[in-house]
Amino acid sequence: QKEVEQDPGPLSVPEGAIVSLNCTYSNSAFQYFMWYRQYSRKGPELLMYTYSSGNKEDGRFTAQVDKSSKYISLFIRDSQPSDSATYLCAMRYNQGGKLIFGQGTELSVKP
Amino acid sequence: DAGITQSPRHKVTETGTPVTLRCHQTENHRYMYWYRQDPGHGLRLIHYSYGVKDTDKGEVSDGYSVSRSKTEDFLLTLESATSSQTSVYFCAISESKGLAGSSYNEQFFGPGTRLTVL
Numbered sequence: 001q002k003e004v005e006q007d008p009g010p011l012s013v014p015e016g017a018i019v020s021l022n023c024t025y026s027n028s029a030f031q032y033f034m035w036y037r038q039y040s041r042k043g044p045e046l047l048m049y050t051y052s053s054g055n056k057e058d059g060r061f062t063a064q065v066d067k068s069s070k071y072i073s074l075f076i077r078d079s080q081p082s083d084s085a086t087y088l089c090a091m092r093y094n095q096g097g098k099l100i101f102g103q104g105t106e107l108s109v110k111p
Numbered sequence: 112d113a114g115i116t117q118s119p120r121h122k123v124t125e126t127g128t129p130v131t132l133r134c135h136q137t138e139n140h141r142y143m144y145w146y147r148q149d150p151g152h153g154l155r156l157i158h159y160s161y162g163v164k165d166t167d168k169g170e171v172s173d174g175y176s177v178s179r180s181k182t183e184d185f186l187l188t189l190e191s192a193t194s195s196q197t198s199v200y201f202c203a204i205s206e207s208k209g210l211a212g213s214s215y216n217e218q219f220f221g222p223g224t225r226l227t228v229l
Contacts, residue, residue: 043220
């Protein structure tokens with residue numbers, strides 16, 4: 001069983017929809033949680049970062065961490081075609097820097 | 112964009128040949144990483160470096176070696192390429208930054224190298 005599980009999709013939504021992307025994990029020692037966005041044939045770029053539990057909002061994006069359920073989410077409001085990309089969750093145990101990634105979810109937002 | 116370049120960007124080689132991929136950074140970051148990305152597996156860490164001549168293995172290090180003789184360059188070598196090493200390889204860099212109550216260590220990724228082993 002993988003330490004981090006993520007539904008690979010693909011997920012297709014109409015423009016303006018609310019998108020929910022999720023990851024589950026098995027190790028309760030994870031403390032740092034990240035979401036990366038990766039456009040086709042590009043490297044991933046950091047989108048959101050959360051330490052421990054709680055919510056974090058940045059514009060149309062909200063990241064949630066529920067450590068009791070070992071579940072993290074990324075919400076995208078008013079989705080745009082430019083949000084079409086693969087979204088990868090990532091997490092790590094401590095300050096050491098090694099990241100464990102989910103498989104990535106491919107999102108397509110249709111005009 | 113963080114100053115990270117990877118070379119070559121595309122390579123086709125044959126089974127059994129040695130291959131070296133190069134990652135070059137202009138940010139003077141301490142940490143450098145090599146990942147591979149495959150469908151159904153996401154990004155998996157091959158090797159990483161925490162300083163010049165200081166390297167360690169990741170989760171999929173078999174068949175790969177690395178070297179870092181200068182801060183700015185991190186080389187990944189496939190000693191004898193196999194078809195299972197066909198993948199997209201990403202280099203990443205990071206530098207620890209302290210925030211109150213936590214430690215923040217954003218990794219910046221390069222553009223990737225597409226390697227095909229026939």
